[in-house]
Amino acid sequence: MTATEMKERLVGRALKRREDPKLITGHGNYLDDIKLPGMLHIALVRSPHAHAKIVSIDASKALAMPGVVAVFTGKDMLDINPMPAAWQAAGVKNYPVPPRALAVDKVALVGDPVAMVVAENRYIARDAADAVEVEYEPLPAVVDARKAVEPGAPQIHEAAPNNIVFEWECGNKAAADAAIASAEVVVKEEIINQRLIPTPMETRGSIARYDATTGEWTVWMTSQAPHVHRLLLTAFVFGVPETKLRCIAPNVGGGFGQKIFCYNDMAFTMWAARKLGRPVKFVEDRSENYKYSTHGRDHITEAELAGTRDGKITGLRVKTWANIGAYFSTVAAGIPTTLYGRIITGVYKIPAAYVHVTGAYTNTAMVDAYRGAGRPEASYLIERMVDRFAAEIGMDPAEVRRKNYIQPEDFPYDNGLGLLPYDSGNYEPALNKALEIAGYAEFRKQQAELRKQGRYLGIGISSYVEICGIAPSAWMGGQGWGAGLWESANVRVHLTGKVVVTTGSLPHGQGLETTFAQIVADELGVPYEDVEVQWGDTQGTPFGYGTYGSRSLAVGGVAIKRSVDKIKEKARKLAAHLLEANEADIVFENGRAYVKGSPDKGKTIGELAAAAAVAYNLPPGMEPFLDETSYYDPPNCTFPFGTHVCIVEVDPETGHVKLLRYIAVDDCGNQINPLIVEGQIHGGIAQGLAQALYEGAVYNEDGQLLTGTLMDYAVPTAAMVPHIETDHTVTPSPVNPLGVKGAGEAGTIASAQCVMNAIIDALAPFGVKHLQMPATPERIWRAIHGK
């Protein structure tokens, strides 16, 4: 290859994933696949009561069973601190009560662990857990966030009077009140965003090993953020230097937010490994995951939207009760505040908006980030209210959207809610494209015709904007987040010219090894096969805050690019020295540094890497090796957007919904690997439409989880999800040099309201204006028949 021949660019190509060969042949390495010599197994004794005092725990029968090594209770572990409450609501008083490793004195939810059995194998551990006798004194429970903060509700924690975690607000109350008081039209709705269970197909767990001679632990964990867990577990829970803990996330079988948080099992496995001097393993079964690992959403909201008869939206007022669950999970308060309230007006210019959120403890599983985290709740709310408004004034919902969109010339756009400015956007082309694919005008005619025949079809539109690349540390500091959110990466070109990238990001299905390698191969001009991407082990990767918030490309990926830039700069200097040329005359292109105007006079990156590594002949002052680390803290988040359209048919006899078409037009900025982007969109949509139609975690009034297994909680099968038609527009982000925004959560953020708007459109002839999710046949039948 000569300098003038361009290497074919990989960025933008739908390469199949390099992660896959081991995963399709059964050679992945997930947490429960790991066996250590002498490893013991933990089974937990969990509370059957939602709220109770622990009167006594008698482990004598369990301890007498062969193969049982020990039984521990919460009181044994008072030498370690509770789990950290890392993200608290900004600017207001918070009442964080995070869980301890095991419950002490009282339990606050069904599934709260009160004791742990450690045994030689998992069967014995489970048998012995059943033999531990616990006496409880049951207390009244509360599961509904709005009821929990009413006077007279059962009090869950002494440290949180009236079960209030925080009361938070954003926007301009006076302006919103005035807009609503003086509006031509006001629509008002109670909107419930029901509780969901994230359900990664791999449940969670931890394996801990302790070396008493050095005082060091190694913990394998199902984690989206092992560096953060290392920091939290050492500095906050155990009070030891972070250098004493190595965290390893092996292959992680999906996360969807649930594996971001610092959980009690990370702490009790560490504690037990130290106490017993043997490695210990804890892996949840599915029922345990459903009872105790975090849930998502669970908002009750009263919303009012004001506008003019000709379709201009003039104000929005929102009051939300956010269920936080029994304890404060790691970033629980950030989700229904910053990531929800501050983007409540979505893609619309709404001159006056105000959001008030009350976070409440209840006797339920902890609620924290679940795919989209706050943005799906916001997007659902505004998109339902906009449709409600359109119906009220008798205007086409697409027209109302057009009339109120933030316009391309408005960017960067400050929505007045305390968010950083939206970086870039062009909303109407995405809407137009989606409507065109759907054949919108034609559909409306067909819809009217079919209604005459007693067939009820509906079309739903959802235009969304979301917050990705969640980062700027200074801004996040002001949002109550107790840490930074930069990312780092190291890139090293070895003597043989092979490139190793280590990243603090933590892929768990997103295909980052492939995406990152595409970027590095292009930027450095080396063969794709020569780039290896390593992640997951805090020993050997630079610090990273982790993979969530659709941030790993826009933050972690850019950190990699910056390291490559530094390597190219060093390579250029070295080339100038070796070629005896002026540094200013050296061009780096296509993996080769050459003298400007004399393309034949040059050195390849491989030659330069070798020269830098052997270091016989370096320019004065240059250190050996092409090895660069970067810490990237972006100036802003990114704001992907798009419009989804869904067509449904509702059977009025049975209330059954048939999804006829689902069309997604998304704009995530530049796409590095369209195959992966499309996959992320598909999966996101399936989770959002499942919220609309199938899923919902249900507790009875006593706090028993009625949807406690996959038998009762309706994760959709292939037959319950429609064919998904995807397309996109491209509006690069000006925030980062890759022009990327993020795609991991968009599908989920866009889809629930898209399906609901379609169903409610279908039901318009029956006078149905709103319906709560999930839109089960029973709920629809009742809405049609007024029962």
Place this chain on the structure above:
Amino acid sequence: MTTITVTVNGVRYTSDVEPRLLLVHYLREHLNLTGTHIGCDTSQCGACVVHINGVSVKSCTMLAVQCDGAEITTIEGLAHNGQLHPLQEGFWEKHGLQCGFCTPGMIMAAADLLKRNPNPTEEEIRHGLEGNLCRCTGYENIVRAVRYAAEKMAAAQAAD
């Protein structure tokens, strides 16, 4: 303890097992074949699907002792002489997996489906895989992967 003899991926094993030992734990913990996964405790998710005497079975719902004398194929035994099964190829080509946790069970279930119905429609694929859950892909690319495999297998048969 009960003594069982099974053939797994062509290798014969004789083991002493507790009568209550689940097949999935036998495969994972006794034979170290950890490609077969456990995603639930109610036989819903299908991450544990293997073939017993050529038929797909959820290995979390069978006891090891019930398999005495059986021929078992797990995901590790699906590729032959380094040649991926057309389904494995299809899942790779069509991005039919993300986190990969459900994938072994999904592929094993799809292999059984294609045996019974070599040329399934999209709808038949979706119904045929109802016993397997995937939380990452929205199933779109899994359907494409199975179609890919069906076409590839049909082409190979036509060539024979």
